[in-house]
Amino acid sequence: xxxxxxxxxxxxxxxxxxxxxxxxxxxxxxxxxxxxxxxxxxxxxxxxxxxxxxxxxxxxxxxxxxxxxxxxxxxxxxxxxxxxxxxxxxxxxxxxxxxxxxxxxxxxxxxxxxx
Amino acid sequence: xxxxxxxxxxxxxxxxxxxxxxxxxxxxxxxxxxxxxxxxxxxxxxxxxxxxxxxxxxxxxxxxxxxxxxxxxxxxxxxxxxxxxxxxxxxxxxxxxxxxxxxxxxxxxxxxx
Numbered sequence: 001x002x003x004x005x006x007x008x009x010x011x012x013x014x015x016x017x018x019x020x021x022x023x024x025x026x027x028x029x030x031x032x033x034x035x036x037x038x039x040x041x042x043x044x045x046x047x048x049x050x051x052x053x054x055x056x057x058x059x060x061x062x063x064x065x066x067x068x069x070x071x072x073x074x075x076x077x078x079x080x081x082x083x084x085x086x087x088x089x090x091x092x093x094x095x096x097x098x099x100x101x102x103x104x105x106x107x108x109x110x111x112x113x114x115x
Numbered sequence: 116x117x118x119x120x121x122x123x124x125x126x127x128x129x130x131x132x133x134x135x136x137x138x139x140x141x142x143x144x145x146x147x148x149x150x151x152x153x154x155x156x157x158x159x160x161x162x163x164x165x166x167x168x169x170x171x172x173x174x175x176x177x178x179x180x181x182x183x184x185x186x187x188x189x190x191x192x193x194x195x196x197x198x199x200x201x202x203x204x205x206x207x208x209x210x211x212x213x214x215x216x217x218x219x220x221x222x223x224x225x226x227x228x
Contacts, residue, residue, distance in 0.1 A: 001174070009155065032215050043205065043219040044158070089157060093215065102173075103217065105150075107157040 002027040004092050006106025013080050014114050021109045023090035024072040030092040033066060033073045034103070039086045047088075048075070080113045087111070118142050121206050121220035127228050128193065128200055136191045136223045138206030145210055147189035148217070151175060152203040161204075164189055193225060201226050 003026040013019050025033075034049035050057045050064045050073065057064050061080075066073040077084055087110050091103040119140040128134045138147065146165050150158040160173030164183040178197025183189055189208075193200045206220040 006157070034215065034217075036217075043221050044217075045219070046216050049215070095215075102160065102163060103215075104160075104174075105158040107155060 002030060002092055002094075002104040004090060004104050004106040006090050006109060008109060009107065010110045010112070012112045012114060015080060015082060017080055019077045019080050019084070019111055019113075021075045021088055021090070021111070022072060023074070023092075023106050024070075025092040025104075026071070027092070027094065028068075028071065029094045031095065032093045033064070034091050035062075035064060035075050036089045036091065036105075037086045038089065038108075044089060077111075080111075082113050082115055085111060085113045119206060119208055119218050119220040121204075121223050123223060124221070126223055126225045128225060129228050131195045133192055133194050134200075134225065136193070136204055136206075136225070138189045138191065138220055139187055140189075140208045140218070140220075141187065142208055142210060142218060143186070144208035144218070145186070146208060147183070148207045148209075149173075149179075149181065149189070149191045150205045150207065152205055152222075158205065161191065 006023045031052040035047050036044040037047045038044040048059050048064050050066050061078050063076045087108045089108045090106040093103045122137045148163040149161040159175050161179050162181040164170035170181050170183050180192045204223045207217040
C-alpha cells in the first residue's frame, strides 16, 4: 500500500518568516495530494491540494509543489502569522472508483509561529 | 460546524466492554470513513464505506466493526478485542460534488477506565 513520510515533525518559525513542510510518497500511481490543517482541539480542514498533472499551485500565502519523478511534494507558507500555528498533515491517494477517495496521511508537522 | 456530527465528544470504556461511536452526516455524501488519531501518528484509516450496506477494512481494522444501514450514518464499534483503544476518533465523508475533499466531524476522544 501507499506510505507517506512527512518532515519535520515539529517546526518553529518567527512571525513573518516562511515555513516549508515536505512529504514523500511510495506509490507512483498516486495522483492526488491534499494538505490538511488541524488547529488545537479542532477538526482537520483542507487548505490546499494538487493533482499529479500540475507542478505547483498557489493560494494567497500558501503554495504546494509536486515532483512526480522524485515522488515528493511540499507545502510552503510565506509571511507566517500566529494563526498559522497548527498541525499540518499531508496525504496521498489514487482514485479508486465511485465517490471513494482513500487517503494515506503523513504523521503531521506541528508548526509554531512565534510573535 | 454542521454537516457531519460525531457523538459523544468523550467516551470511557471499561475492560471487556464494547462501545459504539456515532457519526451522522446531512451532506448527502456517499462515502464515509473512520480514522484513528494518536499523538505523533497522523490519521490512520480504520474502515470506509462507499455505499449503503457495503464497507471495506482500512489499514488498522482489527478490533473494530462498522455498519452502514443508512446513507447518513456510519457507526463505529470498538470491541473488547481492541487492546489499545485510547485515541481520538475522527469520522469523515466525501461526495461526488466535493470530489476528494474530506469533511471531518469534530471527533470523539475514547479513553479506557
